[in-house]
Amino acid sequence: MCRWIAYAGAPRALEDFVFDQKMSLIEQSRHARKSKTEVNGDGFGIGWYGRGEQPGLFRDVLPAWSDANLRSLCEHIVSPMFMAHIRAATGTATNRQNCHPFVKGRYMFAHNGQVGSYRQVRRALEMLIPDSLYHYRLGTTDSEILFLLLVYYVEQLSVVKAFAKLIDTVNTVMNAAKVSEAFRFTSTFSDGQQLWAIRYSSDHKDPSLFYAHLPEGAIVVSEPLDDVKSKWQSVATNHVIRLDCCGQVAIHALPC
Template sequence: MAYSGEPILVEDLLFKPKHSLIDQSLHSTMGATTTNGDGFGIGWYGEGAEPALFKGTEPAWNDRNLREIAGQIRTPLFFAHVRASTGSPVQRSNCHPFRRGRWLWMHNGALRGFHDVRRDLVTAIDPGLFPDLEGSTDSETLFYLALTFGLTDDPLAAVARAVGFVEDVGRAHQVENPVQMTVATTDGESMWIFRYSSERQSRSLFFSTEIDKLRALHPEVEVLYHLGDETRFVVSEPLRDLPGAWNEVPESCAALVRNGADELREFQPISPV
């Protein structure tokens, strides 16, 4: 889940919605797995120069510290992730979001055949970035490849080149359909989201309808009057069953989310050769 808008208490995002992310960690209805209990993480922007992270290896629904701090953090931009491991160890460094400088990154999905292609992918990371690679996941590796290909300058092109590179390497190793991903990344001001898979059957991803339109559709829903007009949610699964509230990100698409008009465009990998 990603949130951008007026500063809001984290507990209002994580715990209070009817089908909150905490509920989804136990009862996912659209994910690859029903239970996502291999750790969690939140990232938010506050007073510091860089975003803060809080991660744990316990299931999100069972972490009392998460519930404690969620009632004390108020932020205008927030990332949250519950993890179901695709093979890498359950450890703090493997929990999302990942951070470098002011950038946060979350990934849902997998780089297939990662065990076989990992060396080729990791050795392609810029030597100046490599020392900051902490964990052993395909998700963090994809983040650092995107950084290598220019994420901080042109996020859309950088992710396209990173995905194109992963597909090139995967196919060289006879890996079918190397990439399965929904991704969210941010520099603290704008947010970029991606939905793509090599087989064109990507995991689910939704963005929220503009708040003023939702108020017109559902004047009876009080919580909508406490959200600013620039509020945006990006979620793997809708947080509550509210007709007209959620829009599926189309297959093979990317979007830029920021104050003012959002942009949705086709996403195609770029071979960086």
């Protein structure tokens, strides 16, 4: 399973969370605590909002701990809203197009989880991506399909309802294919003004998701960045957490 962080609030340097914590994302890339996969070395990515509407993006296939460019960028990039992701591949190639975050226009997305029996349902899911978005399909992961479908639904629905629509769509396709493996979906999504994260799985074994209030913002993470237990709150399964540009937090149950 992958690991990711997502921040919103007063501008912060990315290194504050990617590097400068006891259990920073870099440390998790080597020694994750709450993941089936301790090592997450199949690439990484950072995405951040700056002066323009579209976020900046840097991804590579090296393990995050061994990339000197990542350290330098995180020292110098200061942003009010950003994501960082380290990848543990689950059956698709290790290449730059398969690294997270994924970006389309102002939207950005990162994922931890998987579509069960992905090879069996991949074609059916890809066929649901509308023509207007299909040329953004650059990689081969289930995560990228989820992102493009979510973008499509967000243009029609609120983000919370779009998440629910996406989950229903994927489960319908999996059920039609008689797939017994689970759909696990712990993800973060942003439009540059607000940031959302969701925790869901079809088998109630969803990957962990935590959040913490900070002095001038808030952060959502796959696992805590330190051992201060009182600081971190678990997001309940089947719930969406929303952070606004000031780091204010709201939590919503997924619609039935």
